[in-house]
Amino acid sequence: MRLERVAAHVPAGARLADIGSDHAYLPVALMRRGQICAAVAGEVALTPFHAAQRTVTENDLQTRISVRLADGLAAIKSQDAITAITLCGMGGETIRDIFESGKSHLSGHERLILQPNGGEQPLRQWLMDNGYGIVCEEVLHENRFDYEIIVAERAAEPLTYSAKELFFGPLHLQLRSPAFLQKWQRKLRQRQKTLHHLARAQQALPREKVQALNQEVHWIRELLA
Structure with a gap:
C-alpha cells in the first residue's frame, strides 16, 4: 500500500x-x-x-x-x-x-x-x-x-514553517485527516507512557529532553482537543 x-x-x-x-x-x-x-x-x-x-x-x-x-x-x-x-x-x-x-x-x-x-x-x-x-x-x-x-x-x-508545522506537517495541520489524528492519538499514548516511566524510574534525563517531550505532549493534546 x-x-x-x-x-x-x-x-x-x-x-x-x-x-x-x-x-x-x-x-x-x-x-x-x-x-x-x-x-x-x-x-x-x-x-x-x-x-x-x-x-x-x-x-x-x-x-x-x-x-x-x-x-x-x-x-x-x-x-x-x-x-x-x-x-x-x-x-x-x-x-x-x-x-x-x-x-x-x-x-x-x-x-x-x-x-x-x-x-x-x-x-x-x-x-x-x-x-x-x-x-x-x-x-x-x-x-x-x-x-x-x-x-x-x-x-x-x-x-518559513513554524516549529509546530515542522513537527506535524503544514498540510496535515490544515487537513487533519482521520489517519493523521489517529496517528497522533497513538503517539500521545507513547509519549505519556515514556514520561510516566521516566518519572517512576527517577532517571536523570537531560532537562532539554524532558522539556521537549512535555512540549510535544502539550502540542498533541492541543491538536486532539
Missing part, C-alpha cells in the same frame, strides 16, 4: 530516479503501467543492486531502467534529465543526509516524493532550508505502523 501511494504522486511521463530502490519494484511497476518514460534505480549495497538488476531483466526493461550501484543521489547523471525522485523506507534523517550530500545532483526542477520511517521533522526542516515547499502530505497505517508520505517541489519564494 505504501508503494502504491508513493506511485500515485509520480507525475505521468516522469523521468524517475528511485534512490534506495531495493528490488526496483517501484520503477518497474510504473514503467509497466506506462506512467513513466525512463527511470534510474540507485542502490548503494551489492545485494539489493543485484536484486534490482534481476527484477529489471525479468521484466525486459533494461533499455528503459538503468540500475546503478552508487551512493545516494550520485546515481543520477545530468543527461538523465530526472523530473521526479523517490526515496522510501528509510529514516527521515537518512533521507535528509542523502539530499544534503548529493545536492550537486539536483537541478531543482524535480518533484521529491519521500516516504520516511520516522524523522519527518528534520526532513521538513531540510526541505524548508533548501527552498522546497511541501505540496502534499499523507499518513497511512499499515502493519501496525504509521507511515508518512511527503511530496515537495522547489518553491518560487522562500518558505
Whole structure:
C-alpha cells in the first residue's frame, strides 16, 4: 500500500530516479503501467543492486531502467534529465543526509516524493532550508505502523514553517485527516507512557529532553482537543 501511494504522486511521463530502490519494484511497476518514460534505480549495497538488476531483466526493461550501484543521489547523471525522485523506507534523517550530500545532483526542477520511517521533522526542516515547499502530505497505517508520505517541489519564494508545522506537517495541520489524528492519538499514548516511566524510574534525563517531550505532549493534546 505504501508503494502504491508513493506511485500515485509520480507525475505521468516522469523521468524517475528511485534512490534506495531495493528490488526496483517501484520503477518497474510504473514503467509497466506506462506512467513513466525512463527511470534510474540507485542502490548503494551489492545485494539489493543485484536484486534490482534481476527484477529489471525479468521484466525486459533494461533499455528503459538503468540500475546503478552508487551512493545516494550520485546515481543520477545530468543527461538523465530526472523530473521526479523517490526515496522510501528509510529514516527521515537518512533521507535528509542523502539530499544534503548529493545536492550537486539536483537541478531543482524535480518533484521529491519521500516516504520516511520516522524523522519527518528534520526532513521538513531540510526541505524548508533548501527552498522546497511541501505540496502534499499523507499518513497511512499499515502493519501496525504509521507511515508518512511527503511530496515537495522547489518553491518560487522562500518558505518559513513554524516549529509546530515542522513537527506535524503544514498540510496535515490544515487537513487533519482521520489517519493523521489517529496517528497522533497513538503517539500521545507513547509519549505519556515514556514520561510516566521516566518519572517512576527517577532517571536523570537531560532537562532539554524532558522539556521537549512535555512540549510535544502539550502540542498533541492541543491538536486532539
